[in-house]
């Protein structure tokens with residue numbers, strides 16, 4: 001993994017995402033190397049090589065994070081704040097230490113390393129911490145999310161955060177028919193998270209590599225994703241299930257028209 005250290009002018013980026021004002025990315029690039037990573041487009045903007053082979057570290061992020069911003073901040077959008085490198089260099093920790101504790105902040109990760117920072121997280125007045133949980137079987141997880149924590153560890157992390165009185169959410173993503181165990185996620189997390197966000201796989205952003213892996217290794221899932229009618233029914237059934245069971249749902253991201261291969 002190539003590590004590129006650089007300084008940046010600003011660390012809070014305005015976003016058009018409804019309900020969010022800013023994103024903060026102290027890293028660009030991610031050592032979790034999920035094959036479906038939607039941030040892979042960043043490789044077009046940076047000339048460091050293929051996505052997943054480099055990480056840009058914004059060395060002055062902790063200083064810049066002192067700036068006060070109005071509105072909700074999301075950490076992060078083109079990296080995971082608790083990717084493996086964080087264990088060593090503690091950049092995210094230093095950013096959190098310096099941020100205004102009145103900032104409305106949401107953190108999303110696929111790593112239980114987030115537990116290391118519970119002491120600082122608890123200082124924020126309005127914070128929510130989410131873990132992505134999809135309950136891919138371990139052998140699938142090792143192909144699709146090779147360097148992220150296991151789902152078991154992510155679920156344990158949610159439980160720990162919840163027991164510490166921290167607002168938590170479970171991000172069920174990406175939902176891929178025949179691979180993502182949505183009911184199992186719910187079974188293992190209900191009562192320990194405040195709300196859920198669910199997201200159907202965006203086939204376009206998932207990239208060519210994912211398509212090939214699905215074709216070669218998960219043909220049943222691929223056959224589903226090739227069939228628009230089947231996918232529409234699948235999404236509807238899932239929506240109905242959440243509604244009928246009164247599951248606290250913050251958002252259902254279905255990527256209408258992009259949740260199947262055509």
Ligand code: SF4
Pocket residue numbers: 029030031032033034036037038039077078079080110148
């Ligand atoms: S954890 Fe998130 S940012 Fe990192 S590779 Fe996976 S999808 Fe991309």
